[in-house]
Amino acid sequence: xxxxxxxxxxTVLVNNIVLTKMLGLCPFMGVxxxxxxxxxxxxxxTFVLTLAAGASYLINEYxxxxxxxxxxxxxxxVVIAGIVQFTEMFIRKTSPVLYQVLGIYLPLITTNCAVLxxxxxxxxxxxxxxxxxxFGLGGAIGFSLALVIFAAMRERLExxxxxxxxxxxxxxxxxxxxxxxxxxxxSGLVK
Amino acid sequence: MLTAILIMSGLAxxxxxxxxxxxxxxxxxxNPLVDKIDAILPQTQCGQxxxxxxxxxxxxxxRGEADINRCPPGxxxxxxxxxxxxxxxVKPLGDGQAQAKPKSVAVIDEQRCIGCTLCLQACPVxxxxxxxxxxxxxxxxxxxxxxxxxxxxxxxxIDMEALAEDITQWKWKYPRYxxxxxxxxxxx
Numbered sequence: 001x002x003x004x005x006x007x008x009x010x011t012v013l014v015n016n017i018v019l020t021k022m023l024g025l026c027p028f029m030g031v032x033x034x035x036x037x038x039x040x041x042x043x044x045x046t047f048v049l050t051l052a053a054g055a056s057y058l059i060n061e062y063x064x065x066x067x068x069x070x071x072x073x074x075x076x077x078v079v080i081a082g083i084v085q086f087t088e089m090f091i092r093k094t095s096p097v098l099y100q101v102l103g104i105y106l107p108l109i110t111t112n113c114a115v116l117x118x119x120x121x122x123x124x125x126x127x128x129x130x131x132x133x134x135f136g137l138g139g140a141i142g143f144s145l146a147l148v149i150f151a152a153m154r155e156r157l158e159x160x161x162x163x164x165x166x167x168x169x170x171x172x173x174x175x176x177x178x179x180x181x182x183x184x185x186x187s188g189l190v191k
Numbered sequence: 192m193l194t195a196i197l198i199m200s201g202l203a204x205x206x207x208x209x210x211x212x213x214x215x216x217x218x219x220x221x222n223p224l225v226d227k228i229d230a231i232l233p234q235t236q237c238g239q240x241x242x243x244x245x246x247x248x249x250x251x252x253x254r255g256e257a258d259i260n261r262c263p264p265g266x267x268x269x270x271x272x273x274x275x276x277x278x279x280x281v282k283p284l285g286d287g288q289a290q291a292k293p294k295s296v297a298v299i300d301e302q303r304c305i306g307c308t309l310c311l312q313a314c315p316v317x318x319x320x321x322x323x324x325x326x327x328x329x330x331x332x333x334x335x336x337x338x339x340x341x342x343x344x345x346x347x348x349i350d351m352e353a354l355a356e357d358i359t360q361w362k363w364k365y366p367r368y369x370x371x372x373x374x375x376x377x378x379x
Contacts, residue, residue: 059202063198063202064198068194068195068198070195071195071198071199074199075198075199075202078199078202078203078206079202079206082206082209082210085210086209086210086213089210089213089214089217090213090217092217093217093218
């Protein structure tokens with residue numbers, strides 16, 4: 001039990017997928033202009049990432065084994081694409097508004113390297129099924145946390161008096177760097 | 192090797208079945224009005240209305256965000272039918288829009304065609320037949336006259352030719368009454 005808690009804390013804070021591992025930067029910059037969208041994107045990605053982590057574990061363990069390890073990336077991408085399609089249908093049915101707001105970024109979860117990254121890291125770290133799930137969930141929560149914090153910062157930046165040349169994306173990039181530095185403070189919390 | 196192919200196809204099959212079932216399960220009910228409007232639009236997907244296709248334009252009309260007079264390929268008849276459906280007044284094609292042209296079809300000058308297939312890819316209704324390095328030709332009956340194939344052609348061998356009016360397509364012109372000028376006339 002302690003093990004799972006450590007995985008969660010470790011992936012959410014210490015090895016944050018966006019701010020420490022630098023994965024999934026596209027939606028991090030793209031969907032962080034508004035707080036609500038960031039929440040929606042975080043929720044959708046959490047759903048996809050956790051499912052994908054579990055599914056990719058099963059595929060790697062029972063379908064590919066060591067003989068067909070070279071099919072890993074290919075099959076993981078196929079599964080991720082399938083799950084994203086499923087999520088898209090689900091969101092379209094349950095929340096057309098969120099579907100409208102997320103727009104192009106929803107199908108783009110497929111190419112979010114955080115999703116594939118987590119699946120591959122799971123294989124690398126030889127996690128068990130439950131560990132894989134928790135690793136996926138932790139990574140996703142970390143992603144959502146970074147996204148939401150960053151979106152909140154960017155909303156305030158809109159009103160801030162920023163030098164003209166830094167307005168918009170440049171100051172957002174600098175902020176992303178500062179946020180990443182801040183998360184370095186967690187290193188050493190979990191070994 | 193064979194096993195690898197089997198694994199990937201099996202995986203794709205399973206995911207396909209799951210997605211197919213999910214598509215039935217989570218079928219989103221769309222606004223029925225959108226489908227009705229979409230049925231009237233000419234489906235040229237030409238984008239002259241400023242939307243990425245006929246369906247997005249239909250959605251915008253149903254939300255009241257777009258006027259009904261932005262579809263040149265649909266012409267006056269299309270506007271009339273949209274106005275009937277939505278209970279709105281008929282209005283002439285919008286200012287920014289290309290004005291209605293005489294119905295025309297694309298014609299490929301087969302002497303100049305180099306068989307690059309670029310126009311095949313541009314055609315939204317698959318009205319152009321041909322293959323790489325073979326000359327292409329337009330099936331006149333299928334062509335909607337959307338002009339999308341004209342721009343991609345690298346040798347400019349596609350021209351729009353107006354169809355001559357004949358007995359099968361001639362119809363009475365809608366009566367036009369110039370209200371603005373007639374009012375001036377009576378006052379003056």
